[in-house]
Amino acid sequence: MTPAVALLVLATAALSGCGSSGPGGEPATEIPVAAASATATASPGAVPGASVGMGGRSASPTPKPSRPGGGVLRAGNPGGGAHVPAEARMVDTSRPTRVVGTGTAASCTSDAVVKAVAAGGTITFDCGPEPVTIRMRATAKVRNANGPKIVLDGGGKVTLSGGGERRILYMNTCDQAQGWTTSHCQNQDHPQLTVQNITFADGNSTGDRAEAGGGGAIFVRGGRFKVVNARFVDNRCDRTGPDLGGAALRVLSQHENKPVYVVNSTFTGGSCANGGALSSIGVSWSVLNSVFRGNRAVGAGANPARSGTPGGGSGGAIYCDGNGFSVRIGGTIVEDNRANEGGGAVFFVSNDRTGTxxxxxxxxxRNPSAGFETRGFPGIFFLGARNPTVTGSKLG
Structure with a gap:
C-alpha cells in the first residue's frame, strides 16, 4: 500500500479535513502543507478508493444483554444525546452460538477466545460472577467463511488484554491465510464483526507492518465493523510512520463505504504514530455518545514525512485519510488528546476533496496540535469538500 503523494500548499485559512490513504499535513509557519494521494484498487493487497454511501443491515432495535441483568461496564458519554440508528445498536446475544468459559475465571482462557473467534457466530462469556481479565497469548483472528456475523459480547465483565505484547483481535477479508470468500475481497459485506460490552486493554501491534500497520487492539479490513459499549485502555502501535495509526482501532475497506459505528464507547491512554485512538484509510465513521481522553499521536514529521524525519504525529484521537468518505461525531467528548503535528483531536484529509x-x-x-490545525477549528486539521458542519457543540 504505497500512496503516490503530491503536495498542496494552502495559501489561505480555514480548511478542515479527514481523508484516506496517504494523508498529510505539514506546516509552513502558519500555512499548512497537506498531501494528496492516490489509492490503489487493482489488487487484493491494495486499499481501494472508497465510494460514497452509508447504511447497512439493521440490528435488533431492542437488544438484550448476554446475561440477565447485564454487566458492570458503563462506557461512553451517557448524556450525549445523539440519535443512534437501529443498525448501530447493540446486538441481541441472548441465544449465543458459543460460550467462552464454564463458570469460572480459570476456564476463560486465551486459547478459548482464539478458538471461539475463529469458529464465528455469536460469542458470549461465562467466567463467574466477578469481572475477569483474559491475557491473550495469541491474536484472535476471524475466519472469513465463518459468519456472516461474528459478535463478541463480554457481558460487561470481560477485559481482553494484549499484555503490552500483541494485537488482540484481527479481521481481514483480503488475508489469504484467513480464507478468501469472494473475488472482490476489498468490497464485500461479510464478515460483519461486532464487539460490545467489553474492554480491550494493553494491545500492541508495534512491529507488525502488514497492511501498513496500526491497530494496536483491533485491526479490520473489509466486511462491516461496529463497536458498542466498549472501553479501550492503554493500547499501542508503532511510534513512527507517516500513515500508519490507530492505537485502538485501524479500519480499512468497509463494504460500500458504509460507516464504522462507534457507540457509547471510551478510548483512553492510546499512543501511536498517528491516531491515538482511531485510524482509517478511505473509511466512513459514525462516532456517537462516546469519549476520547488522553490519547496521543507521537510520530514526528507529518505526511509526507519531512526530510530527516520518520513521519507521523497527526490525529491525537482520530486520524482519517482517503478520498470520498464522511465522519460524523455526535454526542461525544474529545478532550486532553494531543498531536505532535496536526489535529490534536481530529486529523481529516480527503485527498479528492469530497469528504465531509x-x-x-x-x-x-484541550486538544493541542503542536504543529498545525485549521484556523477557526481548534484541535482539528481538515481538508475536504467544505468546512466541518458544527451544530450544538463546543470547540476549544
Missing amino acids: MTIEKSTLR
Whole structure:
C-alpha cells in the first residue's frame, strides 16, 4: 500500500479535513502543507478508493444483554444525546452460538477466545460472577467463511488484554491465510464483526507492518465493523510512520463505504504514530455518545514525512485519510488528546476533496496540535469538500 503523494500548499485559512490513504499535513509557519494521494484498487493487497454511501443491515432495535441483568461496564458519554440508528445498536446475544468459559475465571482462557473467534457466530462469556481479565497469548483472528456475523459480547465483565505484547483481535477479508470468500475481497459485506460490552486493554501491534500497520487492539479490513459499549485502555502501535495509526482501532475497506459505528464507547491512554485512538484509510465513521481522553499521536514529521524525519504525529484521537468518505461525531467528548503535528483531536484529509465531517452535540476541548490545525477549528486539521458542519457543540 504505497500512496503516490503530491503536495498542496494552502495559501489561505480555514480548511478542515479527514481523508484516506496517504494523508498529510505539514506546516509552513502558519500555512499548512497537506498531501494528496492516490489509492490503489487493482489488487487484493491494495486499499481501494472508497465510494460514497452509508447504511447497512439493521440490528435488533431492542437488544438484550448476554446475561440477565447485564454487566458492570458503563462506557461512553451517557448524556450525549445523539440519535443512534437501529443498525448501530447493540446486538441481541441472548441465544449465543458459543460460550467462552464454564463458570469460572480459570476456564476463560486465551486459547478459548482464539478458538471461539475463529469458529464465528455469536460469542458470549461465562467466567463467574466477578469481572475477569483474559491475557491473550495469541491474536484472535476471524475466519472469513465463518459468519456472516461474528459478535463478541463480554457481558460487561470481560477485559481482553494484549499484555503490552500483541494485537488482540484481527479481521481481514483480503488475508489469504484467513480464507478468501469472494473475488472482490476489498468490497464485500461479510464478515460483519461486532464487539460490545467489553474492554480491550494493553494491545500492541508495534512491529507488525502488514497492511501498513496500526491497530494496536483491533485491526479490520473489509466486511462491516461496529463497536458498542466498549472501553479501550492503554493500547499501542508503532511510534513512527507517516500513515500508519490507530492505537485502538485501524479500519480499512468497509463494504460500500458504509460507516464504522462507534457507540457509547471510551478510548483512553492510546499512543501511536498517528491516531491515538482511531485510524482509517478511505473509511466512513459514525462516532456517537462516546469519549476520547488522553490519547496521543507521537510520530514526528507529518505526511509526507519531512526530510530527516520518520513521519507521523497527526490525529491525537482520530486520524482519517482517503478520498470520498464522511465522519460524523455526535454526542461525544474529545478532550486532553494531543498531536505532535496536526489535529490534536481530529486529523481529516480527503485527498479528492469530497469528504465531509459533521460535529453535533459534542465537546472538543484541550486538544493541542503542536504543529498545525485549521484556523477557526481548534484541535482539528481538515481538508475536504467544505468546512466541518458544527451544530450544538463546543470547540476549544
